[in-house]
Amino acid sequence: MTTVSRERRKLHGWGRTAGSVANIAAPGSTDELAALIAEAGQRGVIARGLGRSYGDVAQNAGGVVIDMRGVDRLLEFDRASGLVTVEAGCSLDALVDAVLAHGWFLPVTPGTSAVTVGGAIACDVHGKNHHRDGAFARHVRSLELLTPEGETITVDPEQQRELFEATAGGLGLTGIVTRATLQLVPVETASMLVDTERAANLDVLLTRLTSTDHLFRYSVAWVDGRARGAALGRSVLLRGDHATADDVPRDTDRLLRARGRRLSVPPHLSAAPFLRGRPLNAFNELRYRRARSGKSIETIDQFFYPLDAIGNWNRLYGAGGFLQYQFLVPFGAEDALRTLLESFTAAQPVLVVLKQFGESFGPLGFPAPGWTVALDLATSVPGLARLLDDADEVVAGAGGRVYLAKDSRLRPDFLARMYPRLDEWRQVQSTLDPEGRMQHDLSRRLQLVR
Amino acid sequence: MKDAVGRIQRVLVLGGGSEIAHATLAALLEDGPLTAILAARRPDELETAALERSGASIERIAFDARATATHGDVFERAFSGADIDLVLIAFGVLGDQQRDERDATTTVEVAETNFVGAVSALTHATERLRTQGHGTIVVLSSIAGQRSRRSNYVYGATKAGLDAFAQGVQLALADEEVHVMIVRPGFVHTRMTAGLKGAPFSVSAAEVATAIVEGARNGTPVVWVPRKLRWVAAVLRALPAPLLRRA
Numbered sequence: 086m087t088t089v090s091r092e093r094r095k096l097h098g099w100g101r102t103a104g105s106v107a108n109i110a111a112p113g114s115t116d117e118l119a120a121l122i123a124e125a126g127q128r129g130v131i132a133r134g135l136g137r138s139y140g141d142v143a144q145n146a147g148g149v150v151i152d153m154r155g156v157d158r159l160l161e162f163d164r165a166s167g168l169v170t171v172e173a174g175c176s177l178d179a180l181v182d183a184v185l186a187h188g189w190f191l192p193v194t195p196g197t198s199a200v201t202v203g204g205a206i207a208c209d210v211h212g213k214n215h216h217r218d219g220a221f222a223r224h225v226r227s228l229e230l231l232t233p234e235g236e237t238i239t240v241d242p243e244q245q246r247e248l249f250e251a252t253a254g255g256l257g258l259t260g261i262v263t264r265a266t267l268q269l270v271p272v273e274t275a276s277m278l279v280d281t282e283r284a285a286n287l288d289v290l291l292t293r294l295t296s297t298d299h300l301f302r303y304s305v306a307w308v309d310g311r312a313r314g315a316a317l318g319r320s321v322l323l324r325g326d327h328a329t330a331d332d333v334p335r336d337t338d339r340l341l342r343a344r345g346r347r348l349s350v351p352p353h354l355s356a357a358p359f360l361r362g363r364p365l366n367a368f369n370e371l372r373y374r375r376a377r378s379g380k381s382i383e384t385i386d387q388f389f390y391p392l393d394a395i396g397n398w399n400r401l402y403g404a405g406g407f408l409q410y411q412f413l414v415p416f417g418a419e420d421a422l423r424t425l426l427e428s429f430t431a432a433q434p435v436l437v438v439l440k441q442f443g444e445s446f447g448p449l450g451f452p453a454p455g456w457t458v459a460l461d462l463a464t465s466v467p468g469l470a471r472l473l474d475d476a477d478e479v480v481a482g483a484g485g486r487v488y489l490a491k492d493s494r495l496r497p498d499f500l501a502r503m504y505p506r507l508d509e510w511r512q513v514q515s516t517l518d519p520e521g522r523m524q525h526d527l528s529r530r531l532q533l534v535r
Numbered sequence: 536m537k538d539a540v541g542r543i544q545r546v547l548v549l550g551g552g553s554e555i556a557h558a559t560l561a562a563l564l565e566d567g568p569l570t571a572i573l574a575a576r577r578p579d580e581l582e583t584a585a586l587e588r589s590g591a592s593i594e595r596i597a598f599d600a601r602a603t604a605t606h607g608d609v610f611e612r613a614f615s616g617a618d619i620d621l622v623l624i625a626f627g628v629l630g631d632q633q634r635d636e637r638d639a640t641t642t643v644e645v646a647e648t649n650f651v652g653a654v655s656a657l658t659h660a661t662e663r664l665r666t667q668g669h670g671t672i673v674v675l676s677s678i679a680g681q682r683s684r685r686s687n688y689v690y691g692a693t694k695a696g697l698d699a700f701a702q703g704v705q706l707a708l709a710d711e712e713v714h715v716m717i718v719r720p721g722f723v724h725t726r727m728t729a730g731l732k733g734a735p736f737s738v739s740a741a742e743v744a745t746a747i748v749e750g751a752r753n754g755t756p757v758v759w760v761p762r763k764l765r766w767v768a769a770v771l772r773a774l775p776a777p778l779l780r781r782a
């Protein structure tokens with residue numbers, strides 16, 4: 086019997102939509118995990134990190150959810166080679182704090198540091214350097230997996246390739262990642278050298294990204310989601326690399342992580358009226374016009390995690406919540422990309438970003454060579470369900486897909502079309518979990534597991 | 536599970552032939568395909584072609600509201616597949632007031648269907664959804680339950696009982712992600728009221744359906760159809776009894 090206590094509580098994703106009630110267990114060490122998995126009943130069990138996935142992928146209605154945040158020790162760190170081993174509940178934020186001062190940084194980071202290493206592996210998250218460095222799992226040298234049957238195994242990316250690739254992007258359904266060894270990248274400073282450039286429309290944007298992205302380790306474009314017609318896709322390109330010692334003043338502590346002030350949104354403050362219509366248009370206009378071309382120095386937090394400066398910014402959308410629609414279309418499907426961007430202008434997307442992807446990884450991995458766009462949309466947008474269904478149709482028709490880590494509304498009939506290697510993944514997953522112990526709301530909604 | 540845009544995938548209808556229920560399914564289908572499990576006394580006779588044309592997959596289960604001892608099995612079957620996002624408790628009989636008020640046998644039949652059967656179904660549904668950790672239950676009450684009237688108190692009393700019971704269930708589920716919605720229509724033009732003189736503020740089954748879909752999406756506890764009936768009911772409750780002898 087486990088001594089880990091349970092709490093019955095409602096959970097939802099970062100978008101604060103479609104929550105559900107689960108029995109939450111918060112173990113303090115990996116020893117307690119096996120017992121929790123063994124107890125999984127009809128409604129199954131799933132791991133949860135920091136809940137930064139937008140939809141229902143880290144919640145399990147009526148079942149058990151294992152809150153991994155307490156399993157977060159840094160176990161080993163080789164300052165010479167940049168190999169670090171951590172428990173899966175360790176946040177990327179804590180990891181940066183631990184290694185940056187020694188001249189190391191994350192090989193891949195999403196747009197928030199408030200994610201766990203386990204969550205980063207389970208969704209095989211990508212960063213602004215995907216076109217060059219691939220996604221998170223490519224930099225994992227080894228991981229430890231507690232399988233659904235309760236066995237703890239070490240998974241080597243080469244030796245247990247099938248299992249490794251099914252776990253990376255496997256949305257927690259191959260078991261619980263308990264620890265991982267990661268290869269960090271060396272940096273000389275805690276600063277970023279950023280190159281800013283405006284693009285007047287989609288054609289200019291895509292041409293610039295195609296012709297010059299290889300010159301930058303990191304690249305992303307902020308797109309004015311309200312611009313239409315000839316200005317459709319007008320954007321600000323933000324690209325760069327870690328600043329070298331020569332780029333920053335000599336007398337400063339080059340590796341000091343200078344975090345700005347953090348604000349927090351009170352529970353019932355809704356900014357929903359300002360996230361649409363004229364205020365939104367004005368903000369976009371300003372954002373575009375004020376972007377100055379040229380080079381500048383930013384902190385890593387400013388460059389990678391601008392939204393982390395405001396805690397709980399997701400509450401700004403009010404009670405109805407919001408969702409993020411992130412899709413990918415392969416290179417060559419630029420017409421589909423244009424159609425999609427056009428179709429969203431009327432839906433008042435609050436935030437739109439676009440970037441290029443490089444090689445794909447694993448049967449359930451999201452990235453593949455092509456263009457990805459992420460749009461934040463208030464769920465109160467009229468006709469949103471239909472609009473997104475139509476978008477799915479265009480995306481699937483173009484040979485693309487949507488990102489399951491952000492999904493909260495895809496229809497199951499689209500899944501196999503978007504993820505052509507789904508059956509391959511199901512094969513590996515069902516061999517590992519014949520009794521169907523691992524479950525979450527998304528796996529049931531999309532009938533991901535057979 | 537109800538998704539981020541409020542879409543529902545799988546619905547269980549108890550009283551699978553109800554016109555209000557069919558209109559509700561039609562309204563839900565405007566948002567995309569779904570599976571409807573229709574539980575009815577004669578499931579094979581249900582007319583479902585229109586729903587199927589709109590994208591519904593239909594499953595059928597035999598169900599008699601008055602045979603409460605069999606309800607456990609009915610729910611076991613209904614819930615043996617994927618999760619059910621919405622349970623619609625739509626069965627009911629109007630009865631014949633003039634006959635029922637003097638015939639204990641038929642009065643009991645109305646009470647067994649509308650109250651006992653509904654209370655049984657609601658309890659089973661609540662337990663299932665609690666275990667599931669999510670879901671919505673729609674209970675079809677009626678304005679008739681708000682005040683006894685000379686012309687329909689047998690029916691009205693059964694709805695009053697069901698309404699009160701459902702309000703209690705709402706209290707019990709306050710901390711769960713299970714939403715119980717009480718729907719109180721006035722006069723609805725369906726098979727149930729065919730041949731009766733339409734009352735003021737009468738509505739179509741489609742209007743009730745729209746209100747149900749919207750309420751289910753927003754998590755509304757009580758829905759009046761049409762909305763202004765809420766005020767009509769307030770007046771009705773305040774009227775002195777003698778005035779109700781003829782109403």
Ligand SMILES: Cc1cc2nc3c(=O)[nH]c(=O)nc-3n(C[C@H](O)[C@H](O)[C@H](O)COP(=O)(O)OP(=O)(O)OC[C@H]3O[C@@H](n4cnc5c(N)ncnc54)[C@H](O)[C@@H]3O)c2cc1C
Nearest residue numbers: 134135136137138195196200201203204207210211257262
């Ligand atoms: C502001 C913001 C920006 C973002 N930017 C990006 C981005 O640029 N790129 C990107 O790819 N994503 C991005 N995301 C999404 C986020 O990176 C992923 O959803 C990530 O998985 C969240 O990690 P988490 O620890 O919060 O995991 P959770 O959201 O708690 O869980 C996500 C999944 O991981 C599984 N999981 C968690 N821990 C474990 C474990 N130990 N073992 C097995 N499975 C586990 C869960 O079961 C679930 O399926 C962003 C999210 C936000 C809020």
Ligand SMILES: NC(=O)c1ccc[n+]([C@@H]2O[C@H](COP(=O)([O-])OP(=O)(O)OC[C@H]3O[C@@H](n4cnc5c(N)ncnc54)[C@H](OP(=O)(O)O)[C@@H]3O)[C@@H](O)[C@H]2O)c1
Nearest residue numbers: 550552553554555576599600626627675677722723725727
């Ligand atoms: N119409 C109105 O004016 C109105 C107003 C307020 C509330 N309501 C309520 O709304 C609900 C739906 O009514 P409706 O207008 O859609 O009427 P309806 O079309 O007549 O539907 C009622 C259904 O209940 C079923 N039923 C009756 N007794 C049953 C039993 N013992 N077991 C299983 N099913 C049984 C009937 O099925 P069979 O084919 O087997 O008889 C019928 O399909 C009812 O609860 C009603 O009381 C109606």
